[in-house]
Amino acid sequence: MDKQAIIASIDRWFAENGGRMAEISKRIWEFAELQFKEKRSSELLMQLLREEGFSIECPVAGMDTAFVATYKNGDGPVVATLGEYDALEGLGCEIADSYRPTGGPGHGCGHNLLGTGAAAAAIAARRAMQELGIEGSVRYYGCPAEEGGSAKVFMVREHLFDGVDAVISWHPANANMVSEARAMAIMSVRYRFTGRAAHAGVCPHLGRSALDAVILMDVAVNYLREHVQPDTRIQCVITNGGKVPNVVPDEAEIWYYIRAPKKQDLDHVFSRMNLIAEGMAHATETAVRWRVGAGASCNGMPNSVISDMLRRNLQLLGGPKFSPEDWEMAKKLNSEVSLQEKAQSMSQMYAINDPEIYKLDLCEYVQTATQRGVVAPYSGDGSDVAWQAPSAQVNTCCQPVGTGNHSWQQVVCSGSSIGQKGMLAAARVMAVSFCEALCDREMLRAARAELDAQLAAYPYSCPIPPEVMPGDED
Numbered sequence: 001m002d003k004q005a006i007i008a009s010i011d012r013w014f015a016e017n018g019g020r021m022a023e024i025s026k027r028i029w030e031f032a033e034l035q036f037k038e039k040r041s042s043e044l045l046m047q048l049l050r051e052e053g054f055s056i057e058c059p060v061a062g063m064d065t066a067f068v069a070t071y072k073n074g075d076g077p078v079v080a081t082l083g084e085y086d087a088l089e090g091l092g093c094e095i096a097d098s099y100r101p102t103g104g105p106g107h108g109c110g111h112n113l114l115g116t117g118a119a120a121a122a123i124a125a126r127r128a129m130q131e132l133g134i135e136g137s138v139r140y141y142g143c144p145a146e147e148g149g150s151a152k153v154f155m156v157r158e159h160l161f162d163g164v165d166a167v168i169s170w171h172p173a174n175a176n177m178v179s180e181a182r183a184m185a186i187m188s189v190r191y192r193f194t195g196r197a198a199h200a201g202v203c204p205h206l207g208r209s210a211l212d213a214v215i216l217m218d219v220a221v222n223y224l225r226e227h228v229q230p231d232t233r234i235q236c237v238i239t240n241g242g243k244v245p246n247v248v249p250d251e252a253e254i255w256y257y258i259r260a261p262k263k264q265d266l267d268h269v270f271s272r273m274n275l276i277a278e279g280m281a282h283a284t285e286t287a288v289r290w291r292v293g294a295g296a297s298c299n300g301m302p303n304s305v306i307s308d309m310l311r312r313n314l315q316l317l318g319g320p321k322f323s324p325e326d327w328e329m330a331k332k333l334n335s336e337v338s339l340q341e342k343a344q345s346m347s348q349m350y351a352i353n354d355p356e357i358y359k360l361d362l363c364e365y366v367q368t369a370t371q372r373g374v375v376a377p378y379s380g381d382g383s384d385v386a387w388q389a390p391s392a393q394v395n396t397c398c399q400p401v402g403t404g405n406h407s408w409q410q411v412v413c414s415g416s417s418i419g420q421k422g423m424l425a426a427a428r429v430m431a432v433s434f435c436e437a438l439c440d441r442e443m444l445r446a447a448r449a450e451l452d453a454q455l456a457a458y459p460y461s462c463p464i465p466p467e468v469m470p471g472d473e474d
Protein backbone atom coordinates (compact mmCIF):
# COMPACT_ATOMS: atom_id res chain seq x y z
CA MET A 1 0.00 0.00 0.00
CA ASP A 2 1.32 3.41 -0.97
CA LYS A 3 -0.36 5.58 1.63
CA GLN A 4 1.12 8.81 0.30
CA ALA A 5 -0.35 8.07 -3.12
CA ILE A 6 -3.74 7.35 -1.53
CA ILE A 7 -3.70 10.64 0.39
CA ALA A 8 -2.56 12.57 -2.70
CA SER A 9 -5.38 11.10 -4.81
CA ILE A 10 -7.99 11.82 -2.15
CA ASP A 11 -6.72 15.35 -1.55
CA ARG A 12 -6.95 16.02 -5.27
CA TRP A 13 -10.56 14.88 -5.31
CA PHE A 14 -11.50 17.08 -2.36
CA ALA A 15 -9.68 20.09 -3.84
CA GLU A 16 -11.81 19.71 -6.97
CA ASN A 17 -15.11 18.67 -5.35
CA GLY A 18 -15.22 20.03 -1.81
CA GLY A 19 -17.29 23.08 -2.81
CA ARG A 20 -19.78 20.92 -4.71
CA MET A 21 -20.19 18.64 -1.68
CA ALA A 22 -20.84 21.66 0.57
CA GLU A 23 -23.56 22.80 -1.86
CA ILE A 24 -25.22 19.38 -1.84
CA SER A 25 -25.23 19.35 1.97
CA LYS A 26 -26.84 22.81 1.88
CA ARG A 27 -29.61 21.63 -0.45
CA ILE A 28 -30.42 18.73 1.87
CA TRP A 29 -30.36 21.23 4.77
CA GLU A 30 -32.97 23.27 2.90
CA PHE A 31 -35.12 20.21 2.17
CA ALA A 32 -35.19 19.47 5.93
CA GLU A 33 -37.25 16.30 5.43
CA LEU A 34 -38.48 14.34 8.44
CA GLN A 35 -38.02 10.62 9.03
CA PHE A 36 -39.24 8.30 6.26
CA LYS A 37 -40.15 11.36 4.17
CA GLU A 38 -36.59 12.03 2.93
CA LYS A 39 -37.63 11.67 -0.73
CA ARG A 40 -35.72 14.60 -2.23
CA SER A 41 -32.70 14.15 0.05
CA SER A 42 -32.26 10.46 -0.76
CA GLU A 43 -32.83 11.08 -4.49
CA LEU A 44 -30.18 13.80 -4.58
CA LEU A 45 -27.64 11.50 -2.92
CA MET A 46 -28.56 8.57 -5.18
CA GLN A 47 -28.17 10.79 -8.24
CA LEU A 48 -24.73 11.90 -7.05
CA LEU A 49 -23.57 8.34 -6.41
CA ARG A 50 -25.04 7.04 -9.68
CA GLU A 51 -23.16 9.71 -11.64
CA GLU A 52 -19.98 8.56 -9.95
CA GLY A 53 -20.37 4.97 -11.12
CA PHE A 54 -22.15 3.41 -8.14
CA SER A 55 -24.93 0.89 -8.80
CA ILE A 56 -28.04 1.65 -6.77
CA GLU A 57 -30.56 -0.62 -5.11
CA CYS A 58 -33.68 1.20 -3.91
CA PRO A 59 -35.97 0.74 -2.04
CA VAL A 60 -34.49 -1.72 0.44
CA ALA A 61 -35.81 -3.34 3.64
CA GLY A 62 -39.31 -2.05 2.92
CA MET A 63 -38.36 1.63 3.15
CA ASP A 64 -38.82 3.92 0.15
CA THR A 65 -36.04 6.28 1.18
CA ALA A 66 -33.48 3.57 2.05
CA PHE A 67 -30.95 2.48 -0.54
CA VAL A 68 -27.63 0.73 -1.08
CA ALA A 69 -25.05 2.14 -3.51
CA THR A 70 -22.06 -0.02 -4.46
CA TYR A 71 -18.89 0.57 -6.43
CA LYS A 72 -16.99 -2.61 -7.20
CA ASN A 73 -13.45 -2.69 -8.53
CA GLY A 74 -12.68 -6.39 -8.97
CA ASP A 75 -12.73 -8.93 -6.19
CA GLY A 76 -11.64 -7.94 -2.73
CA PRO A 77 -12.94 -6.80 0.62
CA VAL A 78 -16.09 -4.73 1.06
CA VAL A 79 -15.92 -1.51 3.06
CA ALA A 80 -19.03 0.48 3.79
CA THR A 81 -20.36 3.68 5.23
CA LEU A 82 -23.70 4.76 6.66
CA GLY A 83 -25.39 7.93 5.38
CA GLU A 84 -28.26 9.66 7.16
CA TYR A 85 -30.37 12.58 5.94
CA ASP A 86 -33.44 13.04 8.17
CA ALA A 87 -34.26 16.32 9.93
CA LEU A 88 -35.88 17.00 13.31
CA GLU A 89 -39.24 18.60 14.04
CA GLY A 90 -39.50 21.95 15.79
CA LEU A 91 -35.97 23.33 15.48
CA GLY A 92 -36.55 25.67 12.54
CA CYS A 93 -34.44 26.05 9.42
CA GLU A 94 -32.80 29.44 9.54
CA ILE A 95 -29.29 30.94 9.64
CA ALA A 96 -29.12 33.40 12.53
CA ASP A 97 -26.62 34.21 15.25
CA SER A 98 -29.23 34.45 17.99
CA TYR A 99 -32.29 32.36 18.81
CA ARG A 100 -35.42 32.98 16.77
CA PRO A 101 -38.15 30.45 17.47
CA THR A 102 -39.41 29.89 13.92
CA GLY A 103 -40.36 26.22 14.45
CA GLY A 104 -40.78 23.59 11.71
CA PRO A 105 -38.33 20.89 10.63
CA GLY A 106 -34.59 21.57 10.63
CA HIS A 107 -31.27 19.75 10.54
CA GLY A 108 -30.62 19.89 14.28
CA CYS A 109 -28.45 16.77 14.27
CA GLY A 110 -26.44 17.65 11.15
CA HIS A 111 -27.65 14.67 9.13
CA ASN A 112 -27.48 16.77 5.94
CA LEU A 113 -23.72 16.92 6.56
CA LEU A 114 -23.61 13.28 7.64
CA GLY A 115 -25.27 11.92 4.49
CA THR A 116 -23.29 14.13 2.12
CA GLY A 117 -19.94 13.67 3.90
CA ALA A 118 -20.30 9.88 3.82
CA ALA A 119 -21.09 10.04 0.09
CA ALA A 120 -18.08 12.30 -0.53
CA ALA A 121 -15.85 9.81 1.31
CA ALA A 122 -17.18 6.87 -0.73
CA ILE A 123 -16.72 8.73 -4.03
CA ALA A 124 -13.22 9.98 -3.18
CA ALA A 125 -12.23 6.43 -2.21
CA ARG A 126 -13.70 5.15 -5.47
CA ARG A 127 -11.50 7.57 -7.44
CA ALA A 128 -8.40 6.47 -5.56
CA MET A 129 -9.31 2.79 -6.05
CA GLN A 130 -9.51 3.38 -9.77
CA GLU A 131 -6.36 5.46 -10.02
CA LEU A 132 -4.22 3.19 -7.85
CA GLY A 133 -5.74 -0.18 -8.79
CA ILE A 134 -7.07 -0.95 -5.31
CA GLU A 135 -9.38 -3.94 -5.50
CA GLY A 136 -12.59 -4.40 -3.58
CA SER A 137 -15.90 -2.64 -3.09
CA VAL A 138 -17.01 0.52 -1.36
CA ARG A 139 -20.63 0.70 -0.38
CA TYR A 140 -22.88 3.51 0.82
CA TYR A 141 -25.94 2.59 2.85
CA GLY A 142 -28.61 5.27 2.57
CA CYS A 143 -30.21 5.09 6.00
CA PRO A 144 -33.44 7.04 6.62
CA ALA A 145 -35.12 7.84 9.90
CA GLU A 146 -32.21 7.86 12.32
CA GLU A 147 -34.30 10.00 14.64
CA GLY A 148 -36.43 7.22 16.08
CA GLY A 149 -37.21 5.08 13.01
CA SER A 150 -34.55 2.39 13.60
CA ALA A 151 -34.03 2.05 9.86
CA LYS A 152 -30.61 0.46 10.23
CA VAL A 153 -32.02 -2.25 12.50
CA PHE A 154 -34.57 -3.11 9.79
CA MET A 155 -31.74 -3.15 7.23
CA VAL A 156 -29.79 -5.52 9.49
CA ARG A 157 -32.92 -7.68 9.83
CA GLU A 158 -32.92 -8.01 6.02
CA HIS A 159 -29.25 -9.14 6.12
CA LEU A 160 -28.13 -6.18 4.02
CA PHE A 161 -24.77 -6.04 5.81
CA ASP A 162 -23.80 -9.67 5.15
CA GLY A 163 -20.35 -9.88 3.60
CA VAL A 164 -19.22 -6.40 4.70
CA ASP A 165 -15.66 -6.38 6.08
CA ALA A 166 -15.62 -2.96 7.76
CA VAL A 167 -18.04 -0.10 8.36
CA ILE A 168 -16.61 3.39 8.80
CA SER A 169 -19.04 6.17 9.55
CA TRP A 170 -19.06 9.61 11.12
CA HIS A 171 -21.26 12.06 12.99
CA PRO A 172 -21.03 15.85 13.35
CA ALA A 173 -19.87 16.82 16.84
CA ASN A 174 -18.09 19.53 18.84
CA ALA A 175 -14.70 17.84 18.84
CA ASN A 176 -12.40 15.79 16.60
CA MET A 177 -12.05 12.24 17.81
CA VAL A 178 -12.59 8.54 17.30
CA SER A 179 -14.44 7.45 20.39
CA GLU A 180 -15.00 3.85 21.41
CA ALA A 181 -17.68 4.80 23.95
CA ARG A 182 -20.55 2.33 23.69
CA ALA A 183 -24.06 3.56 22.98
CA MET A 184 -26.67 1.98 25.24
CA ALA A 185 -29.10 -0.73 24.17
CA ILE A 186 -32.69 0.48 24.14
CA MET A 187 -36.13 -1.02 23.75
CA SER A 188 -39.62 0.38 23.74
CA VAL A 189 -42.46 -1.64 25.28
CA ARG A 190 -46.10 -0.87 25.98
CA TYR A 191 -48.07 -2.82 28.59
CA ARG A 192 -51.82 -2.74 27.95
CA PHE A 193 -54.11 -3.85 30.75
CA THR A 194 -57.74 -4.77 30.19
CA GLY A 195 -60.23 -4.87 33.07
CA ARG A 196 -63.99 -4.44 33.43
CA ALA A 197 -65.78 -1.08 33.28
CA ALA A 198 -68.36 -0.19 35.93
CA HIS A 199 -70.13 2.87 37.32
CA ALA A 200 -67.60 4.15 39.81
CA GLY A 201 -70.29 5.52 42.15
CA VAL A 202 -73.05 2.91 41.93
CA CYS A 203 -71.21 -0.39 41.51
CA PRO A 204 -67.42 -0.01 41.81
CA HIS A 205 -67.31 -3.53 43.26
CA LEU A 206 -68.23 -4.86 39.81
CA GLY A 207 -65.36 -3.04 38.13
CA ARG A 208 -61.79 -4.26 37.64
CA SER A 209 -59.56 -1.27 37.05
CA ALA A 210 -56.93 -1.42 34.33
CA LEU A 211 -55.62 1.88 35.69
CA ASP A 212 -54.97 0.27 39.09
CA ALA A 213 -52.86 -2.33 37.34
CA VAL A 214 -50.87 0.38 35.50
CA ILE A 215 -50.25 2.32 38.72
CA LEU A 216 -49.21 -0.81 40.61
CA MET A 217 -46.88 -1.75 37.78
CA ASP A 218 -45.31 1.71 37.94
CA VAL A 219 -44.79 1.32 41.72
CA ALA A 220 -43.31 -2.16 41.33
CA VAL A 221 -40.93 -1.02 38.60
CA ASN A 222 -39.82 1.81 40.87
CA TYR A 223 -38.78 -0.88 43.36
CA LEU A 224 -37.11 -2.88 40.59
CA ARG A 225 -34.85 0.09 39.79
CA GLU A 226 -32.84 -0.60 42.94
CA HIS A 227 -31.99 -4.10 41.72
CA VAL A 228 -30.78 -3.61 38.17
CA GLN A 229 -27.27 -3.19 36.77
CA PRO A 230 -25.74 0.29 37.19
CA ASP A 231 -26.51 2.68 34.32
CA THR A 232 -29.77 0.89 33.51
CA ARG A 233 -32.50 3.44 32.86
CA ILE A 234 -36.23 2.82 32.90
CA GLN A 235 -38.40 5.69 31.68
CA CYS A 236 -42.17 5.73 31.31
CA VAL A 237 -45.33 7.62 30.50
CA ILE A 238 -48.95 6.57 31.08
CA THR A 239 -50.50 6.86 27.63
CA ASN A 240 -54.00 5.79 28.67
CA GLY A 241 -55.31 6.11 32.21
CA GLY A 242 -59.02 5.93 31.47
CA LYS A 243 -61.41 8.66 30.35
CA VAL A 244 -63.42 10.00 33.32
CA PRO A 245 -63.28 9.38 37.09
CA ASN A 246 -66.85 8.04 37.34
CA VAL A 247 -66.13 5.02 35.14
CA VAL A 248 -63.78 2.31 36.34
CA PRO A 249 -61.23 2.24 33.46
CA ASP A 250 -61.38 -1.01 31.52
CA GLU A 251 -58.35 -0.06 29.36
CA ALA A 252 -55.05 1.47 30.45
CA GLU A 253 -51.54 1.54 29.06
CA ILE A 254 -48.06 2.36 30.33
CA TRP A 255 -45.20 2.86 27.87
CA TYR A 256 -41.56 2.23 28.83
CA TYR A 257 -38.15 2.86 27.35
CA ILE A 258 -35.56 0.56 28.88
CA ARG A 259 -31.89 1.36 28.38
CA ALA A 260 -28.92 -0.70 29.51
CA PRO A 261 -25.19 -0.71 28.75
CA LYS A 262 -25.50 -4.23 27.34
CA LYS A 263 -28.28 -5.86 25.35
CA GLN A 264 -28.12 -8.94 27.63
CA ASP A 265 -28.83 -6.76 30.70
CA LEU A 266 -31.70 -5.17 28.87
CA ASP A 267 -33.19 -8.60 28.02
CA HIS A 268 -32.95 -9.50 31.69
CA VAL A 269 -34.71 -6.33 32.92
CA PHE A 270 -37.41 -6.81 30.28
CA SER A 271 -38.18 -10.35 31.45
CA ARG A 272 -38.45 -9.12 35.05
CA MET A 273 -40.81 -6.33 33.99
CA ASN A 274 -42.99 -8.92 32.26
CA LEU A 275 -43.21 -10.84 35.54
CA ILE A 276 -44.26 -7.62 37.27
CA ALA A 277 -46.94 -6.98 34.62
CA GLU A 278 -48.32 -10.50 35.04
CA GLY A 279 -48.25 -10.16 38.80
CA MET A 280 -50.12 -6.88 38.75
CA ALA A 281 -52.69 -8.26 36.31
CA HIS A 282 -53.24 -11.18 38.65
CA ALA A 283 -53.58 -8.89 41.66
CA THR A 284 -56.12 -6.61 39.99
CA GLU A 285 -58.02 -9.34 38.09
CA THR A 286 -57.19 -7.73 34.78
CA ALA A 287 -55.43 -9.09 31.71
CA VAL A 288 -52.19 -7.79 30.24
CA ARG A 289 -50.56 -7.88 26.83
CA TRP A 290 -47.29 -6.23 25.90
CA ARG A 291 -45.93 -5.02 22.63
CA VAL A 292 -42.31 -4.28 21.79
CA GLY A 293 -42.06 -1.35 19.38
CA ALA A 294 -39.82 -0.22 16.55
CA GLY A 295 -37.71 2.06 18.75
CA ALA A 296 -35.11 -0.53 19.64
CA SER A 297 -31.41 -1.05 19.10
CA CYS A 298 -28.55 -3.05 20.61
CA ASN A 299 -25.66 -1.54 22.51
CA GLY A 300 -22.82 -0.08 20.47
CA MET A 301 -19.79 -2.28 19.87
CA PRO A 302 -17.01 -0.16 18.34
CA ASN A 303 -14.27 -2.31 16.89
CA SER A 304 -10.91 -1.44 18.43
CA VAL A 305 -8.89 -2.45 15.36
CA ILE A 306 -10.86 -0.28 12.92
CA SER A 307 -11.10 2.53 15.51
CA ASP A 308 -7.29 2.55 15.95
CA MET A 309 -6.77 2.85 12.19
CA LEU A 310 -9.37 5.61 11.90
CA ARG A 311 -7.87 7.49 14.87
CA ARG A 312 -4.37 7.28 13.37
CA ASN A 313 -5.70 8.74 10.12
CA LEU A 314 -7.55 11.51 11.95
CA GLN A 315 -4.33 12.42 13.77
CA LEU A 316 -2.38 12.30 10.52
CA LEU A 317 -4.82 14.42 8.50
CA GLY A 318 -6.11 16.66 11.31
CA GLY A 319 -9.40 18.32 12.11
CA PRO A 320 -11.09 21.17 10.21
CA LYS A 321 -9.41 24.57 9.87
CA PHE A 322 -11.82 27.40 10.54
CA SER A 323 -11.75 30.96 9.15
CA PRO A 324 -11.84 34.13 11.29
CA GLU A 325 -15.53 34.49 10.27
CA ASP A 326 -16.25 30.96 11.54
CA TRP A 327 -14.65 31.77 14.90
CA GLU A 328 -16.64 34.99 15.12
CA MET A 329 -19.88 33.18 14.34
CA ALA A 330 -19.15 30.41 16.87
CA LYS A 331 -18.48 33.01 19.55
CA LYS A 332 -21.89 34.59 18.93
CA LEU A 333 -23.65 31.21 18.92
CA ASN A 334 -21.92 30.35 22.18
CA SER A 335 -22.61 33.70 23.86
CA GLU A 336 -25.15 32.26 26.27
CA VAL A 337 -23.28 29.03 27.04
CA SER A 338 -21.26 29.23 30.25
CA LEU A 339 -17.92 27.52 30.83
CA GLN A 340 -19.64 25.17 33.26
CA GLU A 341 -22.32 24.25 30.72
CA LYS A 342 -19.64 23.61 28.12
CA ALA A 343 -17.79 21.28 30.48
CA GLN A 344 -20.97 19.46 31.44
CA SER A 345 -22.14 18.97 27.89
CA MET A 346 -18.76 17.74 26.63
CA SER A 347 -18.21 15.33 29.49
CA GLN A 348 -21.78 14.02 29.47
CA MET A 349 -22.16 13.54 25.73
CA TYR A 350 -18.64 12.57 24.70
CA ALA A 351 -16.87 11.69 27.96
CA ILE A 352 -14.32 14.36 27.06
CA ASN A 353 -12.27 15.55 29.98
CA ASP A 354 -10.01 18.15 28.41
CA PRO A 355 -9.85 21.50 30.24
CA GLU A 356 -8.32 23.18 27.16
CA ILE A 357 -11.32 22.54 24.93
CA TYR A 358 -13.76 24.34 27.25
CA LYS A 359 -11.91 27.62 26.70
CA LEU A 360 -12.56 27.41 22.95
CA ASP A 361 -15.59 28.12 20.80
CA LEU A 362 -14.42 25.77 18.03
CA CYS A 363 -11.92 22.92 18.04
CA GLU A 364 -9.31 22.18 15.37
CA TYR A 365 -7.10 19.73 17.24
CA VAL A 366 -7.65 16.01 17.74
CA GLN A 367 -8.60 14.28 20.99
CA THR A 368 -6.44 11.21 21.45
CA ALA A 369 -8.31 9.42 24.26
CA THR A 370 -9.93 6.18 23.08
CA GLN A 371 -12.88 6.22 25.55
CA ARG A 372 -12.69 2.42 25.39
CA GLY A 373 -15.16 0.85 27.82
CA VAL A 374 -17.02 4.13 28.49
CA VAL A 375 -20.82 3.87 28.49
CA ALA A 376 -22.31 6.63 26.33
CA PRO A 377 -25.63 8.12 27.52
CA TYR A 378 -27.37 7.76 24.15
CA SER A 379 -28.62 5.00 21.87
CA GLY A 380 -28.58 4.70 18.09
CA ASP A 381 -29.56 2.32 15.33
CA GLY A 382 -25.97 2.23 14.01
CA SER A 383 -25.16 -0.01 16.98
CA ASP A 384 -26.83 -3.02 15.37
CA VAL A 385 -24.64 -2.66 12.29
CA ALA A 386 -21.58 -3.01 14.55
CA TRP A 387 -22.78 -6.54 15.45
CA GLN A 388 -22.71 -7.48 11.74
CA ALA A 389 -19.38 -6.01 10.62
CA PRO A 390 -16.41 -4.42 12.45
CA SER A 391 -17.38 -0.77 12.82
CA ALA A 392 -15.89 2.54 13.88
CA GLN A 393 -16.98 6.15 13.85
CA VAL A 394 -15.12 9.43 13.54
CA ASN A 395 -16.43 12.73 14.91
CA THR A 396 -15.35 16.15 13.75
CA CYS A 397 -16.08 19.61 15.05
CA CYS A 398 -19.08 20.90 13.10
CA GLN A 399 -20.55 23.21 15.75
CA PRO A 400 -19.39 25.30 18.71
CA VAL A 401 -17.80 23.51 21.68
CA GLY A 402 -20.47 22.86 24.29
CA THR A 403 -23.46 23.49 22.04
CA GLY A 404 -25.86 20.62 22.47
CA ASN A 405 -27.06 18.28 19.75
CA HIS A 406 -30.63 18.81 18.61
CA SER A 407 -30.29 22.57 19.13
CA TRP A 408 -30.98 25.63 16.96
CA GLN A 409 -27.24 26.37 17.02
CA GLN A 410 -26.61 23.00 15.39
CA VAL A 411 -29.20 23.82 12.72
CA VAL A 412 -27.29 27.04 11.96
CA CYS A 413 -23.90 25.32 11.80
CA SER A 414 -25.18 22.42 9.70
CA GLY A 415 -26.20 24.94 7.04
CA SER A 416 -23.06 27.07 7.10
CA SER A 417 -19.32 26.91 6.62
CA ILE A 418 -18.51 25.66 10.15
CA GLY A 419 -20.41 22.43 9.57
CA GLN A 420 -19.28 22.09 5.98
CA LYS A 421 -15.61 22.32 6.99
CA GLY A 422 -16.13 19.68 9.67
CA MET A 423 -17.88 17.49 7.10
CA LEU A 424 -15.04 17.68 4.59
CA ALA A 425 -12.43 16.95 7.29
CA ALA A 426 -14.33 13.82 8.34
CA ALA A 427 -14.92 12.71 4.75
CA ARG A 428 -11.21 12.96 3.94
CA VAL A 429 -10.26 10.80 6.94
CA MET A 430 -12.92 8.25 6.01
CA ALA A 431 -11.87 8.10 2.36
CA VAL A 432 -8.23 7.41 3.28
CA SER A 433 -9.39 4.82 5.82
CA PHE A 434 -11.56 3.00 3.24
CA CYS A 435 -8.54 2.64 0.95
CA GLU A 436 -6.25 1.58 3.79
CA ALA A 437 -8.76 -1.05 4.95
CA LEU A 438 -9.12 -2.43 1.40
CA CYS A 439 -5.32 -2.77 1.17
CA ASP A 440 -4.76 -4.29 4.62
CA ARG A 441 -6.43 -7.69 4.76
CA GLU A 442 -4.47 -8.64 7.84
CA MET A 443 -6.08 -5.75 9.72
CA LEU A 444 -9.54 -6.75 8.46
CA ARG A 445 -8.95 -10.30 9.70
CA ALA A 446 -7.93 -9.00 13.15
CA ALA A 447 -11.01 -6.76 13.26
CA ARG A 448 -13.29 -9.66 12.33
CA ALA A 449 -11.67 -11.92 14.94
CA GLU A 450 -12.46 -9.35 17.65
CA LEU A 451 -16.10 -9.19 16.55
CA ASP A 452 -16.39 -12.99 16.27
CA ALA A 453 -15.13 -13.35 19.85
CA GLN A 454 -17.77 -10.88 21.05
CA LEU A 455 -20.52 -12.67 19.13
CA ALA A 456 -19.39 -16.05 20.49
CA ALA A 457 -19.94 -14.69 24.01
CA TYR A 458 -23.35 -13.23 23.18
CA PRO A 459 -24.84 -13.70 19.70
CA TYR A 460 -26.87 -11.05 17.93
CA SER A 461 -30.64 -11.19 18.06
CA CYS A 462 -32.76 -8.53 16.43
CA PRO A 463 -34.29 -6.26 19.10
CA ILE A 464 -37.35 -5.57 16.93
CA PRO A 465 -39.90 -8.42 16.74
CA PRO A 466 -40.61 -9.86 13.26
CA GLU A 467 -44.18 -8.53 13.12
CA VAL A 468 -43.08 -4.90 13.65
CA MET A 469 -42.49 -3.07 10.35
CA PRO A 470 -40.72 0.20 9.45
CA GLY A 471 -42.87 3.19 10.37
CA ASP A 472 -44.86 1.27 12.99
CA GLU A 473 -45.29 3.07 16.28
CA ASP A 474 -42.84 2.60 19.11
Ligand SMILES: [Zn+2]
Nearest residue numbers: 109111146171
Ligand atom coordinates in the same frame (compact mmCIF):
# COMPACT_ATOMS: atom_id res chain seq x y z
ZN1 LIG B 1 -27.65 12.33 14.69
